[in-house]
Amino acid sequence: MSPVTFNVTRLLDVDAERRPAVADELRALAARSGALRRVVAPTDERSRNGGDLLVHLRFADESGWRAVESEFDAVAGRPGVTRVTGVTYRGEPHRRPVSGTVYRTLLLRVAPDTPPQTAARFEDELRAMPRYVDTILSWQLSRVESTVGPTAWTHVFEQEFTDADGLMGPYLMHPIHWAVVDRWFDPECTDVIVRDRVAHSFCAVDDPVLS
Amino acid sequence: MAAEVFVVDRVVTKPGQARRFVDRYLAEYAPGAVERGMTLRSVLVSPPIWFDDRPNTVTITWSLPSPLAWWQMTWKGRPDPELGRWWTQIDELLQERERSVAAAADDVEALCRMED
Numbered sequence: 001m002s003p004v005t006f007n008v009t010r011l012l013d014v015d016a017e018r019r020p021a022v023a024d025e026l027r028a029l030a031a032r033s034g035a036l037r038r039v040v041a042p043t044d045e046r047s048r049n050g051g052d053l054l055v056h057l058r059f060a061d062e063s064g065w066r067a068v069e070s071e072f073d074a075v076a077g078r079p080g081v082t083r084v085t086g087v088t089y090r091g092e093p094h095r096r097p098v099s100g101t102v103y104r105t106l107l108l109r110v111a112p113d114t115p116p117q118t119a120a121r122f123e124d125e126l127r128a129m130p131r132y133v134d135t136i137l138s139w140q141l142s143r144v145e146s147t148v149g150p151t152a153w154t155h156v157f158e159q160e161f162t163d164a165d166g167l168m169g170p171y172l173m174h175p176i177h178w179a180v181v182d183r184w185f186d187p188e189c190t191d192v193i194v195r196d197r198v199a200h201s202f203c204a205v206d207d208p209v210l211s
Numbered sequence: 212m213a214a215e216v217f218v219v220d221r222v223v224t225k226p227g228q229a230r231r232f233v234d235r236y237l238a239e240y241a242p243g244a245v246e247r248g249m250t251l252r253s254v255l256v257s258p259p260i261w262f263d264d265r266p267n268t269v270t271i272t273w274s275l276p277s278p279l280a281w282w283q284m285t286w287k288g289r290p291d292p293e294l295g296r297w298w299t300q301i302d303e304l305l306q307e308r309e310r311s312v313a314a315a316a317d318d319v320e321a322l323c324r325m326e327d
Contacts (some may be wrong), residue, residue, distance in 0.1 A: 171327050174322075175327045177324060178216075178278055178281050178282065188295070188310055
């Protein structure tokens with residue numbers, strides 16, 4: 001287990017012509033933000049509801065984020081940025097000894113009428129997935145503290161994967177996903193508790209993120 | 212050859228409602244499921260009597276040719292709010308309902324190794 005960090009994620013929809021400039025500005029801001037880990041990257045086109053740019057920052061504590069929050073908000077308000085969704089949360093990542101080349105974040109909203117013991121079972125099953133999917137090299141499941149955008153996200157499930165094939169292949173195709181965990185998301189199953197569209201966003205990374 | 216995936220709907224009907232449930236399931240739900248890629252394998256009624264005063268257990272089994280086909284099926288259905296509404300409406304005929312996903316025992320190891 002690594003120390004608890006204060007985490008921020010923003011998914012931005014940005015007009016194609018403005019995307020490089022917005023990304024450059026966000027990278028420069030992230031570099032001087034004091035964040036322990038930072039990602040500013042275009043999302044993989046196979047992301048779903050995941051934005052065009054993925055921004056993820058991990059601070060030693062909340063004050064680090066609060067010191068730069070208004071500057072990030074200003075970039076998010078630039079012309080060409082058409083939608084911003086995001087979360088803040090705290091958490092402790094779990095790691096295997098090697099780092100991945102793809103960072104993925106899943107934002108989801110558990111229905112507010114879900115009994116706490118049911119939500120706890122759901123969380124336990126998400127946490128169990130890396131036992132079955134060995135292309136997940138690090139992971140963190142967190143409850144959300146604050147949100148940006150129209151959806152009141154409740155959870156963030158992050159992973160580093162070996163590569164994009166490790167996400168699109170073993171993670172998706174293992175029975176732990178489609179025969180066990182997915183029933184919480186499936187409106188045809190009585191166990192469904194995630195009824196809103198999720199945000200599934202991933203990008204290539206050069207350095208470890210979840211550490 | 213990819214392993215087949217089975218989707219199993221098991222319901223316990225309200226007393227006397229089994230025939231009505233099966234008729235509605237086959238008329239209202241099954242055509243869309245077939246369009247989404249599922250093949251109907253069996254509709255079993257237990258006990259095999261159309262009770263008018265007792266519940267029946269109805270077990271409906273569908274198959275899909277692979278886990279990928281399962282995902283494609285659910286991705287087609289999930290954005291359609293009518294599908295969730297249909298299940299909510301049909302609940303008026305049911306005491307219990309459960310959907311599970313399964314595979315042949317001989318395919319379990321290959322599925323967990325994610326071999327096609």
